[in-house]
Amino acid sequence: MKIAIPVDQKSLETNVCVSFGRAPYFLIYxxxxxxxxxxxxxxxxxxxxxxIKAAQAIVDSSADALLTPRxxxxxANVLKVAGIKIYKTIGDSTGHNIDAFVAGKLxxxxxxxxxxxxxxxx
Amino acid sequence: xxxxxxxxxxGGTGKTTIASAxxxxxxxxxxADCDVDAPNLHLIxxxxxxxVNKDYYGLPKAEIxxxxxxxxxxxxxxxxxxxxxxxNGYTVDPFACEGCGVCEFVCPVGAVSLNPAVAGKRMxxxxxxxxxxxxxxxxxxxxxxxxxxxxxxxxxxAAPPDTKLAIIDGSPGIGCPVIASLSGVDLVLMVAxxxxxxxxxxxxxxxTAAKFGTKAVVCVNKYDxxxxxxxxxxxxxxxxxxxxxxxxxxxxxxxxxVNSGRAITDINCKSGEVVKAIYHRIMKLLFDEGGE
Amino acid sequence: xxxxxxxxxGGTGKTLVSVNxxxxxxxxxxxDCDVEEPNGHxxxxxxxxxxxxxxxxxxxxxxxxxxxxxxxxxxxxxxxxAYIRNKLIVFEDVCHSCGGCVLLCPQKALGEKERGIGKVQxxxxxxxxxxxxxxxxxxxxxxxxxKKLLDDNKDAPSAVTIIDCPPGSACVVMESIQDADYCxxxxxxxxxxxxxxxxxYELVRLFQKPFGVVLNKCLxxxxxxxxxxxxxxxxxxxxxxxxxxxxxxxxNAKIAVRENKTYQTIFAKLLDTVAKEVYHETxxxx
Numbered sequence: 001m002k003i004a005i006p007v008d009q010k011s012l013e014t015n016v017c018v019s020f021g022r023a024p025y026f027l028i029y030x031x032x033x034x035x036x037x038x039x040x041x042x043x044x045x046x047x048x049x050x051x052i053k054a055a056q057a058i059v060d061s062s063a064d065a066l067l068t069p070r071x072x073x074x075x076a077n078v079l080k081v082a083g084i085k086i087y088k089t090i091g092d093s094t095g096h097n098i099d100a101f102v103a104g105k106l107x108x109x110x111x112x113x114x115x116x117x118x119x120x121x122x
Numbered sequence: 123x124x125x126x127x128x129x130x131x132x133g134g135t136g137k138t139t140i141a142s143a144x145x146x147x148x149x150x151x152x153x154a155d156c157d158v159d160a161p162n163l164h165l166i167x168x169x170x171x172x173x174v175n176k177d178y179y180g181l182p183k184a185e186i187x188x189x190x191x192x193x194x195x196x197x198x199x200x201x202x203x204x205x206x207x208x209x210n211g212y213t214v215d216p217f218a219c220e221g222c223g224v225c226e227f228v229c230p231v232g233a234v235s236l237n238p239a240v241a242g243k244r245m246x247x248x249x250x251x252x253x254x255x256x257x258x259x260x261x262x263x264x265x266x267x268x269x270x271x272x273x274x275x276x277x278x279x280a281a282p283p284d285t286k287l288a289i290i291d292g293s294p295g296i297g298c299p300v301i302a303s304l305s306g307v308d309l310v311l312m313v314a315x316x317x318x319x320x321x322x323x324x325x326x327x328x329x330t331a332a333k334f335g336t337k338a339v340v341c342v343n344k345y346d347x348x349x350x351x352x353x354x355x356x357x358x359x360x361x362x363x364x365x366x367x368x369x370x371x372x373x374x375x376x377x378x379x380v381n382s383g384r385a386i387t388d389i390n391c392k393s394g395e396v397v398k399a400i401y402h403r404i405m406k407l408l409f410d411e412g413g414e
Numbered sequence: 415x416x417x418x419x420x421x422x423x424g425g426t427g428k429t430l431v432s433v434n435x436x437x438x439x440x441x442x443x444x445x446d447c448d449v450e451e452p453n454g455h456x457x458x459x460x461x462x463x464x465x466x467x468x469x470x471x472x473x474x475x476x477x478x479x480x481x482x483x484x485x486x487x488x489x490x491x492x493x494x495x496a497y498i499r500n501k502l503i504v505f506e507d508v509c510h511s512c513g514g515c516v517l518l519c520p521q522k523a524l525g526e527k528e529r530g531i532g533k534v535q536x537x538x539x540x541x542x543x544x545x546x547x548x549x550x551x552x553x554x555x556x557x558x559x560x561k562k563l564l565d566d567n568k569d570a571p572s573a574v575t576i577i578d579c580p581p582g583s584a585c586v587v588m589e590s591i592q593d594a595d596y597c598x599x600x601x602x603x604x605x606x607x608x609x610x611x612x613x614x615y616e617l618v619r620l621f622q623k624p625f626g627v628v629l630n631k632c633l634x635x636x637x638x639x640x641x642x643x644x645x646x647x648x649x650x651x652x653x654x655x656x657x658x659x660x661x662x663x664x665x666n667a668k669i670a671v672r673e674n675k676t677y678q679t680i681f682a683k684l685l686d687t688v689a690k691e692v693y694h695e696t697x698x699x700x
Binding site for chain 2: 422423424425426429451453456489491492510511512513514517518551581582583584585587588602603604605606609610613616617620633635636638658661662664665666667
């Protein structure tokens, strides 16, 4: 199973990024092969709609689940249509969250915030 | 690090005045001004040292190369923002351009390009003990949650490791920048004004904060300019289960304090005393019953 | 004459000045362009309200024609489109209505539909026609509503039109002052006030609009906003003293000139000064 996590740096020791849409990188981790790939998040510098673009990238990476501290409404919609489950991370550590996910200890993210939206694209 | 965000809905309620007093009282090691349209915190809680500046890029803007342009008019006809001007050749009005890229797409000769445009700058003041993060949008640039996010990121990244409390002066309104400033915040202090407009704006912002599950408390500024409306705000808070943390009186010394670049708690005045009491209540909420 | 009233930040008394200038005129149109927080109608409480929805065009995909090339997704600078499970999703509140995706779709699979983003209300309050723009919460831009408000007023301008602008100096303010004959800048007597006055001052100069300043909430003692005006040689149109009674009327959403003779005199004089300035500015220079 492949999971995606927004992260601050390109390393397994990095922290989970507090923002999904504007995270600098995504870690795509395969729980079976234990392989990890880092994707640059092209949406990080978007003035608007960052969550949508980031979610599209997660979908295209064919991840099955997203582990994140929070997620906007628009991004959540993209992921929902794609059938990707969203789990809420606990604490900052990327490694701990992967372990917790594998152990089935991460809760589903139910509080979806209303999003930052495309405001002020100008 | 706990984050306290100060919001008001309507402008001019005294958000920045109260924020600067709380910064002074708490000796906050990290603070930020997210009112990127009209930042004012630096005037009163600023530093003598020069800040580190970084340009902020919004959406790119179109430019037309006059040497390649064949004046076919396709860009002007297809621009929905009326941003293509025809006076001595074709040019783009940078204030009207939204950077959508339609002109670049329709141009048959490749005369249009989209170029990065500086929409403002963010600034970081820093000394051995504290950091202050702020920004200023350029005139005519639409506000964006992105710049607010950058200002906050800049603050948290530079904050000393033992920072217990960060204070953020939010933007007015209820739009995207406010929502961006809410992310990651532990407590919101609403500064309300006892006027009909002030109440209507406050109710909207309370709703926004509730949507995010962010804890909010309310204080009224210049409460004695309209005691009846103040009472109405108190009742509203009771109904909504929002802690009401204090009523600041109208005080002419505030103008004097602000004009001399001081916080109201630096001088001996009645409004300063009330803000001190508010400060203690907030600290209690943040650190005694603050939860996680 | 069209008079735009601006201020660098909220709470300086922009709406107080706009509302009272309109109310003191014999006959006037008041246009509230502060579409995110329109407050003028709270004062005027207009009657016989007619309402119109303001819409923008947003794309809609024809699924049978769409072949999933994703050119539109890549093109959209606002990230309003996503292509998931062989289906194009349009995020309506993120769309800026540029029409680019419709133009470029090689399959001609995209059309457009209307989407309401807010409304315009027109009513009457005594001698004043009150026009209010209201942007729905969560919408990206109020510019289309401001455009509609000002376009509607182009053909039938009353003797006096007062435009209550949004605070600040962003693109929505530029839109609001575009057709104004004169700009009135409202400033507070604080350092904050000066800083923000400076921003709108730069804005009106950039647009080459004639302008003057109204000093609001004047107290005894030094007024930094006044100092700035003197230093930059900016015309001071009038001074409104800080006074509790005025503050009380205003915070209860009462129109001061309709309640009290003193304020009527103050604002009538202000309107007169502005009218003279406008006449002076628009008179042919011979």
